[in-house]
Amino acid sequence: MFRQLKHLENTMTAIKRTLIALATAVPVLAFSLTSQATTISYMDTALVEVCKAAQSNKVLKLKSALKSYHLQGKTVALKVMCNGDAIITFAEKNGATKTAAKLQQSIGEVSITDVARIEKINVTFTES
Numbered sequence: 001m002f003r004q005l006k007h008l009e010n011t012m013t014a015i016k017r018t019l020i021a022l023a024t025a026v027p028v029l030a031f032s033l034t035s036q037a038t039t040i041s042y043m044d045t046a047l048v049e050v051c052k053a054a055q056s057n058k059v060l061k062l063k064s065a066l067k068s069y070h071l072q073g074k075t076v077a078l079k080v081m082c083n084g085d086a087i088i089t090f091a092e093k094n095g096a097t098k099t100a101a102k103l104q105q106s107i108g109e110v111s112i113t114d115v116a117r118i119e120k121i122n123v124t125f126t127e128s
């Protein structure tokens with residue numbers, strides 16, 4: 001009888017611990033997921049704005065977009081892809097030669113091995 005009571009007591013303690021752990025973990029997990037969704041949304045917004053600025057053929061608009069999102073021209077020129085194309089190619093395909101030239105100028109001298117190591121960030125958007 002004593003053994004059964006002790007076992008029941010241990011079981012109840014384990015259940016309490018599990019419930020406390022769940023009660024603590026669920027709000028933390030919910031906050032974490034919300035935070036990640038906000039970050040992704042901000043990054044998508046920034047990249048879409050930079051792509052649109054590159055497409056606009058207005059160097060001032062491109063500079064403003066880069067500055068407002070605290071992005072470096074070289075980093076954007078080397079890493080960002082708009083609708084499946086590198087941002088410079090994307091700008092050129094849309095007739096934005098001024099912004100394409102500005103982005104190309106921001107790269108400076110780059111060797112093929114430097115470019116090959118870079119991971120690209122792709123953003124797809126439609127005109128609204």
